[in-house]
Amino acid sequence: MSQYVLRRILIAIPSLLGISVVLFVVLALAPGDPFSELATNPNVPAEVAASLRAKFGLDDPIYLRYLHWISAMAHGDWGFSFVSRMNVDTLILQRLPATLYVIGSAQILSLLIAIPVGVYAATKPYSLFDQIANTLAFVGFSLPTFFTGILFILIFSVTLDWLPLVYTTDVKGTGIHWVLEMIRQAIMPVAVLGLFQAASMTRFVRSAMLDVIRLDYVTTARAKGLGQAKVIVKHVMRNAMIPVVTLIALQMPAVFGGAIVTEQIFRIPGIGSLLISSILANDTPVVMAVTFVFACLVVLFNLIADVLYGWLDPRISLR
């Protein structure tokens, strides 16, 4: 087992290096430059933009810049943002809490909806409940978050005036008031993101359950006279959850990406909005760092999924 884990980790390193090369080259070749705003400003002489380019090493060949970056990374130096002249790691750490809070809550919400609904729908396939759940799930993942987000804003902020339209990290108050306010402002983004996730997850849980529910050993368990609840929870769900757990693990990085739109709509100062504004400002060190973090998350969760497989089904790790 440990040998298997070690092997997976060793494979992860070159893939991360490969990813970093691709990211770096793509960013270096992409149009636009971080000093574009200076170009139209008559107050800023062209020499300043040129000297800044030189100072930040933007005129060096790509491979030199890459080597520079990778060696700095190896020393734990993430570089600094051209735009805010602040270290990139500080910038990311500042954004992380909001992202974790909103995405984490949304993910929990989606599981709280998807698992019970998916399981119950699978136990009674083609029943009225199943059909309603299916319809809602289809509607749910056909509606993009930017649409539901604006719809929610129009209903709950503008018309009803219940919830704030703008998410702010600077919530007034202390103690219980602060907690309530934090929850209040997160309701809309969490609901938008959570419902979207729940929709596809429900479909997945349902089909995973259906796959297992028809297997012979389930029939055997029923034949032994076990109660329906016990069969579903102990025998069916446990096995059906294996692919679901994997899916959740693999979806985590994608969720970070999917939250970009939601973060933009509600002005949540998360990693996603950092990525967007950095891309718009051509702030390459930040874009590079954030996308690399995403890449690391993908590799990490893949690794966890692999390890989980190995643990759930020992045959995999022996191969």
Next chain:
Amino acid sequence: MLDKKLRAMIDKVADGRMDRRAFIQRMAAVGLAAPLANQILALGGVAMAEGPSTYKPTKRGGGGALKLLWWQGPTLLNPHFATGTKDQDGSRMFYEPLACWDPDGNMKLVLAAEIPSIQNGGLAADGKSVTWKLKPGVKWHDGKPFTADDVVFNWEYAKDPATSALTIATYRDITVEKVDDLTVRILFNKPTPFWADAFVGAPNAIIPKHLFADYKGAKSREAPNNLSPVGTGPYKFIEFKPGDLVRGELNPDYHMPNRPYFDTFEMKGGGDAVSAARAVIQTGEYDFGYNIQVEDDVLLRLEKGGKGKAIYAVGGDTEFIALNFTDPNTEVDGERSSIKTKHPLFSDPAVRKALSLLVDREAVKKVIYGRAGRTTANFLNGPEKFVSKNTSWEFSIEKASKMLDDAGWKPGADGIREKDGKKLKLLYQTSINGPRQKTQAIVKQACQKAGIDVELKSVVASVFFSSDVGNPDIYPKFYADMEMFQIPMTQPDPAQHMRRFISANVATKENKWQGQNFPRYVNKEYDAAIEAAEGEMDPIKRAALYIKANDILIGDTVFIPVQHRLKVEAAANNLVCIISGWANETDNLFDWYREA
């Protein structure tokens, strides 16, 4: 205005025979705005006055929280590194310049004790130096006194190329010396009619010497106070999250009486213009929204029964179509749009003039810009003093067609006009931006009716406005026949703005397209007018020279002005906010308050 008459009036004011207000009113009556009337007075020998203050609160504080919404949060808080207005706006919450501009373009004192003039000895008659007196008793937020040393330090800091300050152009050609603790003198190497650049306005706010002295030059990025400002302003720094949030609290030692009104402020960034307008105008969650570029009918709808309103400020920003004077489709020495070529179609002035007749500015205003735009015939649209009255515009497809007919451009079999085998086919490019694409469509339609085939092209703004010389789509390369955008006019003086188009500034491969004359317009008469204006200390003659320069650009149809654009902001109904078209949004924030 007749030169003699004006002079007589200035003399009357100087003698006290006419009061200043009457003078300004009479100037306004002949189309000269107060700011310029004031500058004329200043140079004509009468002190430049401050505009009247509208500030009402009678005590400091008590105004609660002020919530501001920007569509991009500031990313750093040092005015010398501020890229774009969002950073200048953020820094200006804490740092202050010697003076700033009010909505009429009047000078407003901030850290200076008086406006330099010839009378008070502040202004040298030869225009080669200006002496500023500083307000006594001003303290930095950490309690240290603000003195002339700080002002001199800012000059040393910014002019050092190793600092890479974006304000370097303002400071590198001047000399700043300390006269005494509360007096500084700026020396210019040539007569400088517009002396109010260095240390004036949000981009030139002053940072403290005692905290930045160790971080001059190459170490400039490492200064811890780049992210935690210690200024002299009405608000003290609390918290900064780049791109997201800036917070501050009332400065109890602020040097202006009864100010500031608000106890705290919060400046939040992110999102889009429509939702910002909604948060201010419709739900009232925020007090102020910056630069609300939303279509006018949307704003009007939000305003109905809302908690806020849209407000407008007039500056000098002009949306224009520039015509290419060189040939974008022929390569000379590996360079397109080379100055060695001539545009095959535009070398006929009739084609350029016809195009100008085909831009329906009234329709563009009606359909697109609404209250945020004004139709104009000029490239230079402000300040009033510099605006030409000699020009006019009209929209007429018939006249354009006739003009082309007369010049020998006859419609071919496909309806497109041609002459000597050259077809009137044009490529018209701009940046991707809703109003711009709509304008393109309006122009294209009119051109089609007149027998001109226009191909539209739009480039992502981050590419179009970039300085990346490797990209063929940047606006200075101008690999098209026409291009449309707007150059921000950042000062209430046209010198910088108009200098761009002298022959020496033509954008070429040789200067890596850093030359700012992108239409590649070469005219000795224009060069001479600009050259003369820059050394002209007589304000009336100087204004006449800039008006002449504008008339040359328009007469030759180098630019087709599309719209004189106004600044649009959203504000709560009870917020009294002073916004100047000649300054940053936060420049006059010390005068903001809430009406009961």
